[in-house]
Amino acid sequence: MGFGNDGHGQNVTKAATRAARNSIEFNSIPSIRTLVPGGYEGLKLQIILAVPPKYQKDLDLEAVKNVFPYGAKEVVVQDGGMIAPSGIAIERLGDKNEDMVVVCCSVTVGY
Template structure:
């Protein structure tokens, strides 16, 4: 499980990539070659991204898939996450409003 946000720029892909990284950054399964027939190359990843509905259309899944170094990704998008006010919009940082976009991520490993 993980979460990520983009506090400026309202880039949902940046938030989703951060969520995916957060979901796996403290995990290691060194025994994949023993428990998954075919090892890392045969591993299947079921990824669920909870994304605010207003931002789902701008999500670039190919960028999220790059987070995972092994296996085949199956990504499902569901309504969720959060849009919260950052309290400031800074044009030079790409803001088009004061939305802070939050995405949650769940990753399951199997074969």
């Protein structure tokens, strides 16, 4: 499980890739080569992203998949996440409004 946000710029892909990295950054499965037929390349990952509906159309799924260094990747997008007020829109930071975009991510590992 992980979450990520973009505090300025309303970049949902940035929030989603941060969530994806956060979901795996404290995990290690060193025995994959002995447990999974085909080792790391035999892994199947299901990546579930909870994304605010308002921003789903701007999400780059390939960028999210690229966070994961190996395995077959399936990405499922569902309504969720959060839009929180940042309290300020700063044009030079790319803001179009005061939204802070938050995405949640769950990764299931199988074979």
